[in-house]
Amino acid sequence: MTHAPSLASPKQTWGALTVKLLVLLVAALLLFAPFLFQDTRSIEVAARICVFIVLVASYDVLIGYTGIVSFAHTMFFGFGAYGAAIALRTMGPGWDAIALGASVGCVISIVVAAAIGLLSLRVKAIFFAMITLAAASVVMVLASQLSQITGGEDGITYKTPAVFKTAYKLLVDDHGKVVRWFGVKINGKLAAYYFVYASCFALFLVMLRLVGSPIGTVLKAIRENEARAEAIGYRVVAYRTFVFCFSAVVASLAGTIYAIWLKYTGPKTALSFTIMIDILLMVVIGGMGTMWGAVIGAVLLVLAQYYLRDLMGSAAEALVNVPLAPQVLAPDRWLFWLGIIFILLVYNFPKGIAGTLADKGASR
Amino acid sequence: MTEPSLITQDLTIRFGGHVAVDAVSCAFRPGELTVIVGPNGAGKTTYFNLISGQLRATQGKVMKGALDLTQMAPSRRAQHGIGRAFQLTNLFPKLTVLENIRLAVQARSGQGWRFLTPVHRLTGLQADAEGYLAKTRLESVAHLPAAALSHGDQRKLEVALLMAMEPDIYMFDEPTAGMSLDHAPDVLELIAALKQDRSKTILLVEHKMDVVRALADRIIVLHNGALLADGPPQEVMDSDIVRDVYLGKSPAAPSRASQEVA
Numbered sequence: 001m002t003h004a005p006s007l008a009s010p011k012q013t014w015g016a017l018t019v020k021l022l023v024l025l026v027a028a029l030l031l032f033a034p035f036l037f038q039d040t041r042s043i044e045v046a047a048r049i050c051v052f053i054v055l056v057a058s059y060d061v062l063i064g065y066t067g068i069v070s071f072a073h074t075m076f077f078g079f080g081a082y083g084a085a086i087a088l089r090t091m092g093p094g095w096d097a098i099a100l101g102a103s104v105g106c107v108i109s110i111v112v113a114a115a116i117g118l119l120s121l122r123v124k125a126i127f128f129a130m131i132t133l134a135a136a137s138v139v140m141v142l143a144s145q146l147s148q149i150t151g152g153e154d155g156i157t158y159k160t161p162a163v164f165k166t167a168y169k170l171l172v173d174d175h176g177k178v179v180r181w182f183g184v185k186i187n188g189k190l191a192a193y194y195f196v197y198a199s200c201f202a203l204f205l206v207m208l209r210l211v212g213s214p215i216g217t218v219l220k221a222i223r224e225n226e227a228r229a230e231a232i233g234y235r236v237v238a239y240r241t242f243v244f245c246f247s248a249v250v251a252s253l254a255g256t257i258y259a260i261w262l263k264y265t266g267p268k269t270a271l272s273f274t275i276m277i278d279i280l281l282m283v284v285i286g287g288m289g290t291m292w293g294a295v296i297g298a299v300l301l302v303l304a305q306y307y308l309r310d311l312m313g314s315a316a317e318a319l320v321n322v323p324l325a326p327q328v329l330a331p332d333r334w335l336f337w338l339g340i341i342f343i344l345l346v347y348n349f350p351k352g353i354a355g356t357l358a359d360k361g362a363s364r
Numbered sequence: 365m366t367e368p369s370l371i372t373q374d375l376t377i378r379f380g381g382h383v384a385v386d387a388v389s390c391a392f393r394p395g396e397l398t399v400i401v402g403p404n405g406a407g408k409t410t411y412f413n414l415i416s417g418q419l420r421a422t423q424g425k426v427m428k429g430a431l432d433l434t435q436m437a438p439s440r441r442a443q444h445g446i447g448r449a450f451q452l453t454n455l456f457p458k459l460t461v462l463e464n465i466r467l468a469v470q471a472r473s474g475q476g477w478r479f480l481t482p483v484h485r486l487t488g489l490q491a492d493a494e495g496y497l498a499k500t501r502l503e504s505v506a507h508l509p510a511a512a513l514s515h516g517d518q519r520k521l522e523v524a525l526l527m528a529m530e531p532d533i534y535m536f537d538e539p540t541a542g543m544s545l546d547h548a549p550d551v552l553e554l555i556a557a558l559k560q561d562r563s564k565t566i567l568l569v570e571h572k573m574d575v576v577r578a579l580a581d582r583i584i585v586l587h588n589g590a591l592l593a594d595g596p597p598q599e600v601m602d603s604d605i606v607r608d609v610y611l612g613k614s615p616a617a618p619s620r621a622s623q624e625v626a
Contacts, residue, residue: 031538046619209480209482212482213479213482213483214466214475214476214477214479214483214486214489215476215479216483217459217466217467217470218470218471218476220456220458220459220469221459221465221467224456224458225454225455225456226452227418228454228455229452229456229467230438231418231439231441232442232467232468232471232525233440233442233471234439235439235440235478236477239476291498
C-alpha cells in the first residue's frame with residue numbers, strides 16, 4: 001500500500017514511534033522499579049538512572065541541540081551536590097537546608113556559566129571546550145584543597161530529612177509495624193526514591209518543553225548555521241549564554257537530587273572526570289539532538305556499569321567446560337567487553353540509538 | 365522625492381592593503397529597486413556584507429534613516445529592518461522548510477525567547493509561516509529538510525526566508541544564480557510583487573541583463589570597489605562605462621557577462 005506523503009503534517013516513522021515507546025517503557029519501569037526489583041542494589045541503580053537521564057538530557061541541550069561542546073558539565077553537577085551537602089551538614093537535616101543548598105548551587109552555576117559564556121562563547125568551539133575543561137579542573141582542585149568546607153578527597157557524609165531515612169515508617173499498621181505493599185516496605189527509602197523520580201521527571205519535562213518551543217528551533221538553527229541565525233535577527237551569543245546557563249542550572253539541580261539520595265557527596269560521586277566521560281558516552285550512544293536519546297543512553301550505560309560484571313560471571317560459570325571461554329568472560333574483564341560493546345554500538349548506530357532508530361521507516 | 369531609507373556614507377573596507385569597497389556613498393529610497401552591477405570581484409557582495417553587518421566598515425557609515433547602523437551586529441540590523449538573502453545558499457540544512465521559514469517569522473515577532481509554549485500551540489506563528497510557504501509555492505516540500513530540496517527550491521526558500529523577515533530593506537544577492545530557466549521567473553515574480561509595495565527599498569545584485577531591464581529603477585555600477593556610475597537603467601546601460609567595466613578593464617570577466625551586456 002502506498003500513499004502520497006501528507007503535506008499537512010510530518011510523517012511519524014515507525015522508528016520514531018519505537019523510540020518513544022521505549023522511553024515510555026523506561027519511564028514506567030522506573031516508576032514501579034521498587035516493586036518490580038526488590039533489592040537494595042536495584043533501587044540504587046534506578047535512582048542513578050533517573051539522575052543521569054536529567055544530567056545527560058541537560059548536556060544534550062548544549063551539545064546536541066545548540067552544538068556547544070563543554071567539558072564542565074560535572075562541575076555544575078558538583079555545585080548542586082556540594083551546595084546541598086554543605087548546607088545539610090552545617091544546618092542539619094531539613095528542607096530549609098536543601099532549599100538553600102540547591103539555590104546556592106544554582107546561583108553559583110548561573111554566575112560561573114554566564115561568566116564563561118559571555119567571555120568565551122564568541123571564540124571558536126575548540127577554545128570554548130578548552131576553557132570549560134580548565135574551569136572544571138580548577139573547581140576539582142579547589143574541592144580537594146578546601147577540605148574544611150568540602151571534606152577534601154573524603155567528601156561529606158550528612159543526614160537528610162527524617163522522611164528519607166530507611167527506618168522511617170511512612171505507613172504503619174495497627175501493631176505499629178511498617179506497612180508492606182506487594183512485599184515492599186513503605187518506608188523512608190521508598191519516599192526518597194519517589195522524591196528522586198518525581199523531581200527528575202519534572203526536570204525532564206521542563207527540558208522537553210524548552211526544546212519543543214520556539215527557542216528550541218532557534219538553538220537548532222544556531223547549530224546548523226550560526227551566521228544565518230544572526231542574519232535573520234537572533235543574537236547568537238545571547239542565546240548561547242542562555243542555554244549554557246540553563247543547562248548548568250538543570251545539572252546543578254540534578255546534583256542536589258543525587259546528593260540527597262546518596263547522603264554522601266565527594267569528588268568521585270559529584271566532580272570526577274569519569275562522570276563527564278560517562279555523560280559523553282551516554283549522549284553519543286543514546287543519540288545527540290534528541291531528548292529520548294538521553295534516556296536510552298543513560299539507561300544502557302548505567303545498567304552495563306552495574307550488571308555487566310554479574311552477567312559475565314554467570315556466563316563464565318555456565319561455559320566452564322568450554323575451553324578458553326571462562327577466561328575470556330572472566331568478570332574482571334568487564335571493561336574490555338564494555339569497550340567492545342561501545343565500539344559496536346557506535347559503528348551500528350552512527351547517530352546514536354535514538355537518532356538511528358528514528359530514521360528507520362523514513363521514505364528516503 | 366521621498367527621504368532615503370538607506371544611506372551609505374564613504375563606506376570603505378580594507379583587507380590589509382586591498383581596498384574591497386572604496387568610499388561608496390549612495391542613498392536608496394523606498395519604492396525604488398536598485399540593481400548593483402559590476403564584474404566579479406567588484407565588491408558587490410562585500411558592499412552587501414557591510415550594509416547587513418557581516419563585515420564591519422573600516423571607514424564610513426551605514427545609516428537607516430536617521431539610525432546609525434555602522435557598529436551594530438547583524439542581528440540588531442535585522443531587527444531594524446535590514447533583510448538580506450545570500451548568494452550562496454545559506455539555510456538551516458537539517459531543519460524542515462517550514463521550520464526555516466518559521467525561524468524568520470519568530471525572529472521578527474520577537475518570539476525567539478519563548479521557551480515554555482510548544483511550537484504547535486503557537487498557531488499564529490505557524491499560520492504566518494505557512495503563508496510565506498504558499499507565496500513562494502513551497503507547500504509540497506514543507507516537511508522536507510532544506511538540504512533535501514533541489515537547488516531551485518533552495519533558492520526559493522532563501523527568498524522565502526527574506527520575505528518572512530518582512531524587512532524595510534530587501535537585499536537580494538543574485539537570487540537567480542544557478543537556477544534553471546523555468547524556476548527563475550518564480551523568484552523574479554516575487555521580487556516584482558515586492559516592488560508594487562511602494563514602501564520597500566530593494567537592492568539587487570544581478571548579472572542577467574534581461575532581469576536588470578525588467579526590474580531596475582536605477583542601476584549603480586561598482587568596479588574595483590568604487591562607485592563608477594549611478595543612474596536610470598537606460599542611461600547607464602547605454603553609456604560606455606558598463607561595457608568598459610565588463611569587457612575592457614577586466615579580462616578575467618567571463619564571456620557570459622559580455623553576451624548579457626551586449
